[in-house]
Amino acid sequence: MRAQLARVDAVLVQAVIAAALSFAxxxxxxxxxxxxxxxxxxxxxxxxxxxxxxxxxxxxxDAKAAGWCWFVIALTASLGANVATAGLLDLDQVPAWLRILVAGWPAVAFLGGTLLAHSAPAPQVGAEDAIHAVDQEDAPDPAPAVSAQPAPPLAPTPVSVPVALVEHARKVAAEHQTRTGAAIDTPTLRARLGVPAAMADAIAAQL
Incomplete structure (x- = not known):
């Protein structure tokens, strides 16, 4: 246990020193x-x-490609600053390209931080959801609904025909047969009497 704590303390101290130097x-x-x-x-x-x-x-x-991309960018900025201050760059005469990089860094850092913080990871499917999905797949298909049979047509309502109208129709039919030699048909009877089709059918059935 002591050896492990000593190793952790040494790593922590080394990390603090490296961070402080890179920060400076x-x-x-x-x-x-x-x-x-x-x-x-x-x-x-x-x-x-x-x-x-x-x-x-x-x-x-999650999204390791984006994590590696921005990790390399930030590490390059930190490592570049360490190398630049090691005597390879005259800090009294900073070149224009370095001024451009330093001026543009805040926008780059803001973009990277926003993308890393707000890119949502893929939703994880829980065990209960998976079981529910399997149950739905294994469930038998519902029986098809039985279509309702069409209702039989209603019988026509009988039409009441006055006796006098029937007698008049007989005279019209007799006159038609005498004149034409053929029995009168229902459309002709209806036209001669001037009655509805249903009543003409009822009168023709009584002739």
Whole structure:
């Protein structure tokens, strides 16, 4: 247990020293590029925060490509500041391209942090949901609904025909047969009497 604690303490101390040195180097580069005062201190904070956000995304196991991309970008910024302050770059005569990179870093860091923080991971399907889906697949198909049989047509309502009208129809039919030599048909009877079709049928049935 003591050996493990000693190993953890050594790693922690080493991480704190590396972070402090990188923090100071980033501040020096930002200050040399024209970012004075609190702005120079904000640059190392943004780089470290982007590193932490990218590392958390890698640890979560979701969207690892995006996590590696922004982790490499933040690590490059930190490592570049360390190399630049090692004597390879004259901080009194900072080149224009470095000033452009330092000036554009806040927008890059904001974009990376936003994408890492708000990109939603893929929804996980729980065991209960999977069982429910399997039950739905195995369930038998519902029986088809029995279509209702069409209702039989209603019988026509009998039409009451006055006796006098029937007698008049007989005279009309007799006159038609005498004149034409053929029995009168229902359409002709209806036209001669001037009655509805239903009543003409009822009269013709009584002739």
């Amino acid at each position: 180097h980033l501040h020096d580069v930002a200050s040399a590029a024209g970012q004075d005062g609190w702005k120079a201190w904000a640059y190392p904070v943004s780089v470290d925060l982007l590193l932490v956000a990218a590392w958390r995304r890698l640890r979560s196991g």
